[in-house]
Amino acid sequence: MTRRVESMVSATGFSLEELDDLTGQADRFNQTAGEMETLARQWATTALALRREQVDLAGRCPGQVPPMNGWEPSDAQGPARHAWLPFGQLIDTCNDQALTGRTLASWLTDLALSLVTVYSTYSSAESTLERILSTLTSFASALLPVQSLAMAGGLAAGSLFLSAVTDGQEGGLDPLLHGTAGLQQPFMSGLARGMLGMTGGNPDSPHPVNEISGRASQVTSWMAGMAQGDRLTLAEVVPKEDALRPILSVDDALTDLKRVGSGVGGIGYATVAVQRYRRQDGSSAWAVIIPGTDGHADSPLGWEQNLELMGENREGRMGAASARLVRRAMEEAGIGPADPVAMIGHSQGGIAAACLASDLGGYYRIEHVVTAGSPVANHPVPESTWVTSVEMEDELVSSLDGADNPDRSSWLTVRGRVDLDRDTRPGQGKEVEDSRDRAESTHGMNYQLAAWRDARSRGQPLVARHEQHLAQVVKGHLEETHFYQGRMGPRNGGT
Known part of the structure; x- marks a missing residue:
């Protein structure tokens, strides 16, 4: 079903x-x-x-008097009366x-x-x-970080085991993530505070998750460099078919993002798409589409880069291979400093987009960022940049930042939730394309798309304003699309 x-x-x-x-x-x-x-x-x-x-x-007209008790005398019974109103x-x-x-x-x-x-x-x-x-959860995980981490691992392992013994039917991982959705962020925040206290950091940091991520990335980035090298090679690839369509809405942007992430046209993993839109006055606007973590050994969008992108330090964020990949793709495509840019990213791709919007304001005119399943609440994206975030409550990834997204009109957050009671409430929400009955991660783009489509169908004014703003940023004729594939390797004299 x-x-x-x-x-x-x-x-x-x-x-x-x-x-x-x-x-x-x-x-x-x-x-x-x-x-x-x-x-x-x-x-x-x-x-x-x-x-x-x-x-x-x-x-x-003194003759104008009302009748008495509904009776009116005739001419023979008295003086003639005028026509009267009641x-x-x-x-x-x-x-x-x-x-x-x-x-x-x-x-x-x-x-x-x-x-x-x-x-x-x-x-x-x-x-x-x-x-x-939330306070109790945060306090407990901060006070007992080792035990909390062990408990989280035990819950995850138990959920996976339960999912396996139920032969993949719902009742494994889904109910746990579904039921604990509201506690995932405070748990991560408290756990980060506890770990900061254990490692000599400041447990009262305003962004404890990002603080501990930055500390951890000093080790993981060195390990990643040893494992895959630190030399980024960029190559432009040509898909075997017309892979993407023009972006006229957030739905179009997310659909294109899904296609890039799935390797449509044989473009391969760790490939960033850059679209040029030609406006009527001859100027250019751009859309940069960034897939999520793929886990390949030579990928700049590997697991190792997530901690670097989540760090508090700008230099650390910009040094992440995934951020370097996106920036190199933008340079190769020819994006100018005055050209309006929209950035669309899934998971790690959304974190990279938020990093560039936060850290490259003096280099690029990034006007709109669309993220899907990305923990970006603590990134210092300027208020002049619109952010449209789609998150699923039923998966942990978007809660890893340990905080709610900023509350401002230029930052819209759409939170989707899998309807586990669909048998008793038919027709609620939007269908998830290519979904399965058995337990599966809701982090995928098919779930993010369904969440956005359901929000859009409800006619919310703020949703419509974000749709309009994105369409205005990339307004024009889609002139060309470039695909840049990144690979990591040993430096051996290269750049």
Whole structure:
């Protein structure tokens, strides 16, 4: 059965979508209450106008008197009467309608206030509970880092074993990651603080994960250099087919990213795609597409480079082979310092994109970054650069930064969650292409794409603004696409 993903647009840990929904409904109730008040005033004004008209007619035409008890005398029974209007009945009806309008307006206003109050109470309770659990998790992992690390390894091993004995059916790894999604970030943050304290670092660092990553990368980068060399060789490759399409939306960008990561057209691993868009005025705009970690022994996008990219030190980040690969590809393609650039990356590719946006502001005009499954919360991306982050709660990778992404309009975070109750809630979320019934990692691009598509289908204004901004950055005709493949090797006199 095809898996489905549901998404929410997040800021500082809770759903803006839910907030927009409830406050939007409250706004509609208040608007309707205002309309009822207006109608009530109009009915009251009409009643006053009728009263004035009744008094005026009585003064000018004394024969204009209402009948008594519904009986009107004939000419033979009394003086002839003028045609009359039931002023009293009309005035009472208008006053009744005015009272009904005011009552409805008051009821709608109270309902709107109750809705906002209930939501605020729920959000406060939910966020308070989440803060308590997060604080306890962070404190425990900081106080007992070795035990916490062992526990994490045991849980992971147990989950893998459970997944194996259930023959790959759901119930192995998925429920554990699904159920602990809210605790993964504080666990990583606390664990990093504990390890900093053990190694003589500052456990009160504002970015403990990045601090410990930078320390660890001093060792791992040396080991990587010994294992694969530190010489980066770049070669342009030509795919066997038209691999990519023009980027008109974030969906297009993620689809192209998925194709690059899958090696479409035989382009191979560790290949960065650079697209040139020609604008009507003759200027160029660019899109740089970076796949994720591939694990090959000679790849600049290997496992070793992740710690370097996550470090606190700019020089360390820029020295990572994956960052060097992307920068070399941008230079080879001919991206100028004034050309607008969009960068799109999956996993390590997204971290590299965030690094370049953070550290190369004086070299390139990077206007938009799209990340998929990348822990980039602590990277100092300037506010002038828009960031669109897609993350899955059901996998650990995007939580490795130990923090929520910044809360600002130029940084949108879409968080997807696999719907494990799809049998009882058919039709919820978006289908995941090429998914399997058995337990599998949700870190793949098919899950990231489903998360984005679900968020987009909900019509959130902030989602639409990010779509529009990315389309504006790469606005123009797709003129050419270059593919640059990176390989690592011993220096032996090379550069």
